[in-house]
Amino acid sequence: MESLEFKIELIGQGFDDRWPRCKVLVNDTVYFDDVVQGSKEIAFNTEVEDDSENKLVIDYYNRDFRKDVVLGPDGMPEKSTGIIVENLTVDGINLEHIPYMHSYQDIYEPWYLEQDREEFPNPRKEDMQISWNGRWTLEFTSPFYIWLLENL
Numbered sequence: 001m002e003s004l005e006f007k008i009e010l011i012g013q014g015f016d017d018r019w020p021r022c023k024v025l026v027n028d029t030v031y032f033d034d035v036v037q038g039s040k041e042i043a044f045n046t047e048v049e050d051d052s053e054n055k056l057v058i059d060y061y062n063r064d065f066r067k068d069v070v071l072g073p074d075g076m077p078e079k080s081t082g083i084i085v086e087n088l089t090v091d092g093i094n095l096e097h098i099p100y101m102h103s104y105q106d107i108y109e110p111w112y113l114e115q116d117r118e119e120f121p122n123p124r125k126e127d128m129q130i131s132w133n134g135r136w137t138l139e140f141t142s143p144f145y146i147w148l149l150e151n152l
Helices: 098-102 144-150
Strands: 002-013 021-026 029-035 038-048 053-060 069-071 077-080 082-090 103-107 134-141
Touching (some): 002 053, 021 038, 029 038, 053 082, 098 103
Antiparallel strands (some): 002 038, 021 053, 053 134, 103 134
């Protein structure tokens, strides 16, 4: 088993009483399930099997596009909810650009899924802002440090 210490900085964007909720999981084990209002650091330790494939997932699940977006007179959003994955460290190492380059989002918002895939791709890549109900995923292998070196 390999023990890893994660620190994830999320920024919850919202307004009034409308704020995003998400779960943070590693391999289906939930380490956080709550509202993200403003900047929030989520820190936890986890163990992964040796020589295994793993997933860090941030699941944004409470967006209601009828209530969580306020349109201005021009039809463009003036207020909206969402989550930004601001920073990710593992064992004190800032992963910097690696999460951007190696993550993807699977959107499961019904409205989004009905749209044209050219304009609204799914999965989305190279995107650190979660603005629809969906799962942001970073896949990594163990040993983690070998994966890290391979993905610098």
